[in-house]
Amino acid sequence: MANLELQDVKKVYGTGSSQYEALTQINFKANQGETILIVGPSGSGKTTFLTIAAGLQTPSAGTVKIDDKVLGTMSVKQQSQLRLHKIGFVLQAYNLVPYLTVQEQFTLVDKVKTANLTASKFNEMLAILGLTPLLDKYPNQLSGGQQQRVAIARALYGDPSFILADEPTASLDTERAIAVMQLFSQLAHLAHKAVIVVTHDTRLEDYADHVYELVDGVMHRLK
Amino acid sequence: MFLAIKEMKHEKLRYGLMIGMIFLVSYLVFILTGLSNGLSNLNRAAVDSWQAQSIVLNKDAQINLPQSVISNRDRQVLKNKGAQISLLSGLVQNQAGKKDSAQIVGIKTNQFIFKRLKVTSGTKELHSKQAIVASAFKTDGFKLGDTLKIANTQVKVKIVGFTNNATLNMVPVVYTTPKTVNLAKYDGQQTTTLVNGVAFASKKPTLGTLKDSKLYSAEQYINKMPGNRAQTLTFNFMIGFLMVIILIVIAIFLYILTMQKLPNFGVLKAQGLPTSYLVKNTLLQAALLAVSGVLIALGLVLITAAILPAIVPIKIQITMILLSGLAIIGMAMLGALIPVREIIKLDPYQIIGG
Ligand SMILES: Nc1ncnc2c1ncn2[C@@H]1O[C@H](COP(=O)(O)OP(=O)(O)OP(=O)(O)O)[C@@H](O)[C@H]1O
Ligand SMILES: [Mg+2]
Numbered sequence A: 001m002a003n004l005e006l007q008d009v010k011k012v013y014g015t016g017s018s019q020y021e022a023l024t025q026i027n028f029k030a031n032q033g034e035t036i037l038i039v040g041p042s043g044s045g046k047t048t049f050l051t052i053a054a055g056l057q058t059p060s061a062g063t064v065k066i067d068d069k070v071l072g073t074m075s076v077k078q079q080s081q082l083r084l085h086k087i088g089f090v091l092q093a094y095n096l097v098p099y100l101t102v103q104e105q106f107t108l109v110d111k112v113k114t115a116n117l118t119a120s121k122f123n124e125m126l127a128i129l130g131l132t133p134l135l136d137k138y139p140n141q142l143s144g145g146q147q148q149r150v151a152i153a154r155a156l157y158g159d160p161s162f163i164l165a166d167e168p169t170a171s172l173d174t175e176r177a178i179a180v181m182q183l184f185s186q187l188a189h190l191a192h193k194a195v196i197v198v199t200h201d202t203r204l205e206d207y208a209d210h211v212y213e214l215v216d217g218v219m220h221r222l223k
Numbered sequence B: 001m002f003l004a005i006k007e008m009k010h011e012k013l014r015y016g017l018m019i020g021m022i023f024l025v026s027y028l029v030f031i032l033t034g035l036s037n038g039l040s041n042l043n044r045a046a047v048d049s050w051q052a053q054s055i056v057l058n059k060d061a062q063i064n065l066p067q068s069v070i071s072n073r074d075r076q077v078l079k080n081k082g083a084q085i086s087l088l089s090g091l092v093q094n095q096a097g098k099k100d101s102a103q104i105v106g107i108k109t110n111q112f113i114f115k116r117l118k119v120t121s122g123t124k125e126l127h128s129k130q131a132i133v134a135s136a137f138k139t140d141g142f143k144l145g146d147t148l149k150i151a152n153t154q155v156k157v158k159i160v161g162f163t164n165n166a167t168l169n170m171v172p173v174v175y176t177t178p179k180t181v182n183l184a185k186y187d188g189q190q191t192t193t194l195v196n197g198v199a200f201a202s203k204k205p206t207l208g209t210l211k212d213s214k215l216y217s218a219e220q221y222i223n224k225m226p227g228n229r230a231q232t233l234t235f236n237f238m239i240g241f242l243m244v245i246i247l248i249v250i251a252i253f254l255y256i257l258t259m260q261k262l263p264n265f266g267v268l269k270a271q272g273l274p275t276s277y278l279v280k281n282t283l284l285q286a287a288l289l290a291v292s293g294v295l296i297a298l299g300l301v302l303i304t305a306a307i308l309p310a311i312v313p314i315k316i317q318i319t320m321i322l323l324s325g326l327a328i329i330g331m332a333m334l335g336a337l338i339p340v341r342e343i344i345k346l347d348p349y350q351i352i353g354g
Helices: A045-052 A076-086 A104-112 A117-129 A145-157 A173-189 A200-206 B002-010 B012-050 B072-078 B112-114 B137-138 B178-186 B216-223 B228-271 B275-307 B318-345 B348-352
Strands: A003-013 A020-031 A035-039 A063-064 A087-090 A162-166 A192-201 A210-213 A218-222 B054-058 B083-093 B099-106 B119-122 B130-135 B147-150 B156-163 B171-176 B197-200 B212-218
Touching: A003 A045, A003 A192, A020 A045, A020 A192, A020 A218, A035 A173, A035 A200, A035 B156, A045 A162, A045 A192, A076 A087, A076 B228, A087 A145, A087 B197, A104 B002, A117 A145, A117 A173, A145 A162, A145 A173, A162 A173, A173 A192, A173 A200, B002 B275, B012 B112, B012 B216, B012 B228, B012 B275, B012 B318, B054 B216, B083 B112, B083 B178, B099 B178, B137 B156, B137 B171, B156 B171, B212 B216, B216 B228, B228 B275, B228 B318, B228 B348, B275 B318
Parallel strands: A035 A192, A035 A210, A087 A162, A162 A192, B099 B171, B130 B156
Antiparallel strands: A003 A020, A003 A063, A210 A218, B054 B197, B054 B212, B083 B099, B083 B147, B083 B197, B119 B156, B130 B171, B147 B156
16 A cells, blocks of 8 residues: 655755754655645745655655655655656646646656656646647746646656645645645545645635645644 | 657747757867867868879978989889879969969879879860969969969969869969979970979889888878878868767756756656656657758758858868767757656656655
């Protein structure tokens, strides 16, 4: 069973007097079939948490396990392969590639990976996200919210077991934000993904199976 | 490679400018190569057209044909071997009064230089007071049947044929018989024909024992031609310098372009795209830029060479141009290694933060 686990994870930025403890003693587990929401104010450590969970940063202490494999023992290349095949990451700054059309943002991974979503399945998601009419546009022709939805779709295209999303609804109106959360919870329940969303947007709490709160690097379970 | 091509299509101006720059420098390199080649050819074209492999010269002549005289003794040893060359540098004047510098070269019709001579118009025969002359003289209005007066002498020769690639030490050649050369040189005062050197078609001809002369290879002889070495060195230096400029300029440009793209690469790395894929794309991009620039330059150089007036001594040797083209592409790839290093070092978290 697919799972993602953080044990006693601590993250300290900087050294000496400028040291800053962004995460303290985090213990966390996400299983497939669950949508987990982590809420917290700006600067509380949400992005730090998510990037560590995805193996983009190494924790100062503690271990991160994905499917019971410890990330810290993997090579950079193995970690990159793991991200490619298992993790769909929605970045806070959506960072679309400026010279690729919306369609190409998704299909780029076809060059290095098979087993992506079938066209029909993916088209359904595109419809839910309202992206179908935008496929031939370049990022600079899209609004912020449209770019954000493209970034979400890009994370889903590779059919990952884990979906990690950093503020995926920051630029979306309530209706769109709820549609995205409903899509995530469908993916968790029907496609057995593990979905972790970090946000300061409390509108989303109703659509998650579990809710945690992160304040100044300390995590509590709310639901 | 999808990414590289997509990007170049989307950023036409940016990459167009880079191709333009590589094109300009390549064009310059090719023109210089052609000029170097052409100038050196003016020195040696006649020797090359004889396909001589070696030459016997007086050993005190510093491998210089005009300064060399083969002693009577050694002439007896060499007898009829090889091809004797009698040389007179001077001016020739046609009936219209037009004067031109010329290397007047006396050759025997039964020896290989004459036999290998390719006459482009007129007849291939050479009797006393007749001449087969370099086609270059045509540009000054010299025609078949013209009588040329050898300046400062009473000797006149009649043009019976023209031949291409006949320049020696930058000066066009007038081929005539050794007797005619002798007559012009000594005004009939000396009866034995003076021989400056004897050329051979093979590298190591069997010679008797020479006393006053020595056998030199054709390359030795050509390298010792006045100015030849200095000229070749100058051109090689310029070309080498341009190669270094290409390397630096491409490295700088690719570096700047790559630095601008690092955020994108960071995201792709975060997505799990292998670094090797990004590196391959960057290298491919450098190769595409260099190859396009070089190909355009190649095309334009061929056109330039075709339309430049014959008087400009550009000689395009396709193998030389291709070699310098490959060198330029090699330099571009070398220049691409610096941005590649940046991509390998790139930590995706630095980029995506937030
Ligand atoms: N590379 C870094 N070096 C030093 N400090 C950092 C670094 N990255 C983050 N921090 C600090 O760690 C804390 C948590 O940052 P993080 O980006 O995780 O916050 P966040 O919860 O994602 O905030 P936001 O909602 O604004 O995105 C912040 O106080 C931030 O200043
Ligand atoms: Mg953040």
